Amino acid sequence: xxxxxxVHELTGFREETEELHEGTTLDDLFERYxxxxxxxxxxxSSLVASxxxxxxxxxxxxADGDEIAFxxxxxxx
Amino acid sequence: xxxxxxxxxxxxxxxxxxxxxLRQLVRGAGDGAIVIFDGFVRNxxxxxxxxxxxxxxxxxxxxxxxxxIGSQLHQKFAIHRVAIVxxxxxxxxxxxxxxxxxxxxxxxxxxxxxxxxxxxxxxxxPIWKKEYFEDGAIWADGELPPAPPTAKPAS
Numbered sequence: 001x002x003x004x005x006x007v008h009e010l011t012g013f014r015e016e017t018e019e020l021h022e023g024t025t026l027d028d029l030f031e032r033y034x035x036x037x038x039x040x041x042x043x044x045s046s047l048v049a050s051x052x053x054x055x056x057x058x059x060x061x062x063a064d065g066d067e068i069a070f071x072x073x074x075x076x077x
Numbered sequence: 078x079x080x081x082x083x084x085x086x087x088x089x090x091x092x093x094x095x096x097x098x099l100r101q102l103v104r105g106a107g108d109g110a111i112v113i114f115d116g117f118v119r120n121x122x123x124x125x126x127x128x129x130x131x132x133x134x135x136x137x138x139x140x141x142x143x144x145x146i147g148s149q150l151h152q153k154f155a156i157h158r159v160a161i162v163x164x165x166x167x168x169x170x171x172x173x174x175x176x177x178x179x180x181x182x183x184x185x186x187x188x189x190x191x192x193x194x195x196x197x198x199x200x201x202x203p204i205w206k207k208e209y210f211e212d213g214a215i216w217a218d219g220e221l222p223p224a225p226p227t228a229k230p231a232s
Contacts, residue, residue: 004133004134004135004203004205005133005205005207005216006205006216025228046221047221048221048222048224049224050135050138050203053135053137053141054138055222055223055224055225056224056225056228057224057225057226057227057228059227059228060228061228069135069203071135071203071222072205072216072219073218073219073220073221074199074200074201074202074203074204074205074219074220074221074222075204075205075206075217075219075220076132076134076139076163076174076175076198076199076202076203076204076205076206077116077174077175077195077198077199077204077206
């Protein structure tokens with residue numbers, strides 16, 4: 001798991017490793033984080049998930065070794 | 078795999094961006110024009126005086142998205158070379174944060190490609206900007222990149 005921008009500030013982490021059950025989706029993983037960091041819940045609709053450095057649908061099933069991030073709206077330029 | 082000219086350049090840097098060097102880099106004998114987008118730090122945001130900005134990136138993903146933009150440019154527009162460089166870390170007022178340099182035999186393709194590149198960068202490249210003011214700091218409003226609505230079956 002990697003954390004950037006506002007999400008980094010909310011969680012206090014830059015990165016960490018999570019153990020998941022088989023069949024866990026990005027949605028399930030996000031749900032798990034909202035239990036640890038309730039203030040994240042309100043941001044769900046303004047975050048996009050990435051898996052292995054590609055934007056990914058929330059129902060994507062995760063596999064061993066995946067690199068995941070919940071990315072805030074981007075504001076480069 | 079999309080083909081990218083080995084002369085193209087995609088970089089995230091901490092040091093100031095060398096604009097003249099990036100103009101020279103894309104220049105070829107068959108070109109007739111270079112179009113440059115030089116994005117730099119404005120002194121205000123929504124009427125509040127900006128002190129400075131800080132940029133951070135999901136670096137490997139940002140570079141891969143910048144390379145994707147480069148390959149799209151070659152597919153869509155009759156250009157020669159492209160350089161896209163974004164600076165990270167603390168930037169002062171007036172400093173260049175992003176530089177896009179496109180060379181082409183004819184100007185129309187250069188203008189169109191440069192515009193497409195900056196518009197797409199602002200929507201798809203995972204870079205974030207924090208604006209610092211006298212009385213606090215905020216993450217700049219951004220754009221949520223498009224993601225697939227649902228996962229492909231059996232992936």
